[in-house]
Amino acid sequence: MPEPEDEGGRGQAPRLGEAVLDAVFTQSDVGLHVLDTDLRVVRVNPVSVGMRGLPEELLVGRPAAEAYAALGVTVDEDALRDVLATGQPVKDALIRSTPLADPGHEHVFSVSVYRLHDETGRIVGVVATTLDVTERERANARLRLLYDVRERIGGTLDVERTARELIEVALDNGFADAAVVALTDAVLQGKAPELADGDGMLMRCAAVGATDPGSPVPTVGCVLLPGLFGSPLPDEPVLVPSADGVRLVAPLTVRSRQVLGAVSFERRPGSEPYVAADLDLAKSITEHAAASLENALRFTREHIVMTALQSWPLRQERETQRAAEIAQRHRAGGSGAGSWFDALPLPGARVALVVGQVAHPGLSAVATMSRLRTAVHSLSTLDLDPHELLARLHATVLRLAREQGGANDDPGGPGGGAAERDEPTAHCTFVVHDPVTGRLDIARAGTSLLAVVRPDGSVDTSPLPEGPLLGEEGPPFASASLVLPEGSTICLASPATSRDEGPTNAELVAALAEADRGPEAMANDVAPYLSPDRVLLVARTRRLPADDVSEWDVPAELRAVSPARRHAEKRVREWWPDADAFPVELVVSELVTNAVRHGAAPITLRLIRGETTVVCEVDDAALVAPHIRHAKASDEGGRGLHISASLADGWGVRYREDGKTVWAELDVTRSLDDI
CATH class of the missing domain: 3.30.450.20 (PAS domain)
Structure with missing residues (x-):
């Protein structure tokens, strides 16, 4: 007979507990x-x-x-x-x-x-x-490994560093006891990846690593050939027999057929051997590594382009050497800051000094810099006032911004509809020095470094206030005109990324404020303060010798044309006894006649001697510009400017606040018969 149950079934509780305990234990x-x-x-x-x-x-x-x-x-x-x-x-x-x-x-x-x-x-x-919980921990380890792969591989945009990051992640997470990454010769040289072609591809060791320092590994840089990774190179991760067991070999490819290299993972005896399940994990690792290597390779190739575009030596032309002695520095950094400098010869023996920088670094900044530099060259031929030149350059930057904005907004374009690049803005300082008068005309957009050192060693670190960037608020830009004593020095540099990276005023004064030093010495002292990818231009101003310039006041009447012509002929024969002075006489006659008839007093004639050229300048107080006319056969006038343009190698007009200057440049080694 079964034992009677207690009320509520409590009599079964001990037996139930024992049954549960036995079930758990067995x-x-x-x-x-x-x-x-x-x-x-x-x-x-x-x-x-x-x-x-x-x-x-x-x-x-x-x-x-x-x-x-x-x-x-x-x-x-x-x-x-x-x-x-x-x-x-x-x-x-x-x-x-x-x-x-x-x-x-x-x-x-x-x-x-x-x-x-x-x-x-x-x-x-x-x-x-x-x-x-072995499977759980293995799954967590795989997730940690993949997380590390995405966090630690590819952040440097450097091909060889990316290869080392792949080794480090594999070793640190226990995926391998030793690993070797090889890259093709093309990739190591910064070229596009090659198409897979069996055994014909040469690969070199790019990175190695092992948890045991005494483990034998290849030397970085040595030729490994695809044979180390299987012949031919596998298309997918595979297990390859080795002397110590089994190695896991995986290709580094993009778009299936473009090979960047290969990687070999190895576990030493005593470690868990690779199994088929590790192949999928290796594929995820190498796909991310290959994409990172391709990005690094693309950046390397862009860096080569940026370096080629930006690291040019500025060779000072003979024409500008008469106006200034120039020293230059470019601190390379590889970020593509888009900095540039130029020394441009202008009519009348003048020189234009330019320093600029596109605000946002990168390949697009260097491309924008090249276009702005070209625009400055073109605008300088118009002989514009520095402020007017910056105003037109500002319009160019706005046009570039519209072009880039349109390209980024195109849903079918490379950006996929997202604006990937900031609209361009730029710093620029444009300086014109006249060695005849010592006049310095400056205009400044942005925060480029600007300092003036006088012959006594005194330094003015802010001769002109900072202003808006090109492409932002626009004109008016800060501008000024100074008359500098001969031997003054102008220091121009592209701005630092932040205030902390550039020289302080005290450091700048200490580097510049020392008399009787040339531009090279000053540039050497200022250059260490430049942040990467910035440029520096130091120019010591010169005056033309008094014998190279002749100037006469011309009465505002037609009978003054003949004396002006005689003055010109006499001076040309003094400068070049064997030269044919007649073309110069004709040009002076026409320019003075136009000034008397269509200009306003006062009128001044100036001749400036070059090595084989003479520049004829006529100043007057009128702002009306002369223009070439094509006279009819029956016209009694209208041919003067056309004749002058035919005789001269170049001519033009530049304006001042109180008038204009019409100039023409002639080669005195040519006679009228040669023209």
Whole structure:
């Protein structure tokens, strides 16, 4: 007869508890390890994963630290005693061991420890549960590896550094004990990746690494040939037999067929061997690495273009040497800051000094810089006032911004509809020095460095205030006119990225304020303060010798034309006794006649001697510009300017606030018969 149940079925509770306990100990895959208060093993469930194959009698009754040493597990007795003392459980502590049931592979177990009490509440020991979490930890390790791959590979945009980053990530995350990255010769030279062509591709070692410093690895730079990675180079990651076991080899390719190189991962004896499941992980790693290498390669190629465009030597022309002695510096940095400088010869022996910089660095900045530099060259031929030139250059920058904005807004274009580039803006300082009068005309857009050093060593670090950038607010730009004593020095430099990177006023004064030094010495002292990719122009102004300039006041009447013509003829014969002065006489006659008839007093005639040229300048107070007419056969006039343009190598008009100057330049080595 069955025993009668207590009210509420409480009589079955002890038996139910025993049944649950027996089921857990005999059927569960969760390992159970019961220890007494002396940390001796009291009971285990030998069917649990990790305990299979180990007789229970080898564990029960023995101290836990001694019993589990056979499994290669170190028991933390201090942690167990803390659980006994405080009752605070330990949860999900990870331990690693190689179970007897699977001796070829390391497993990871999650261990939790709880304190045990009897029915009276007395502490009787602890129970430790173990759960095989190897697959979970392997999945987490794969996720950590892929996260590291995306975080650590490709941030430098340097091909060789990217290859080293691939090695470092693989070793740090335990994916390999040794690794070799090889890149094709084309990639290492900054060229486009090659198409796969079997064994005909040459590869060199770009990066190596091993967890064991004594491990044999190739030398960086040596030729590896595809044979090290399989012949021909595999299209997908593969396992390749090696002397020490199995290596994992993967190509570094983009768009399937363009090969950048290959990588070999190797695990030493004693480590987990590669299995087929590792191939998919290797593919994810190498695909990201290949994309990063391609980005770095593209940046390298763009850097080559930027360097070629920006690192030009400024060779001072003979015409500008009469007006200024120039020293230049360019601190290369590779960021593509879009900085430039120029010294441009202008009519009348004058020189224009230009320093500019596009605000946002990159290849587009260098391209914009090239276009702005070309625009400055073109605008300088118009002989514009510096402020007027910057105003027109500002219009050019706005036009470039519209063009770039239109290109970025095109949904079918490379940008995919997103504006990837900022609209261009630029700093620019334009200076014109006249060696005849010593006059310096300056206009400034932005924050380019500008300083004037006088012959006594005094330095003016702000002869002109800063102004808006080209492409932003626009005119008016800061401008001024100065008359400098001969031997003054102008220091121009593209602006620093931030105020902290450029020289302070005190540092600039210390570098420049020393009399009797040439531009080269000054440039050497200022150059160390330049931030990367900035340019510096230091120009010592000169005056033309008095014998090279002749000037006469001309009365505003037609009878003054003949004396002016005689003055010109006499001076040309003094300068060049064997020269034919008649073309100069004709040009002077026509320019003075136009000034008398269509200009306004005062009128001045000036001749400026060059090596083989003479510049004829006629100043007057009228702002009306002369223009060439094509006279009819019956016209009695209208041919003068046309004749002058035919005889001269160049002619033009430049304006001042109080009038204009009409000039013509002639080569005195040619006679009228040669024209």
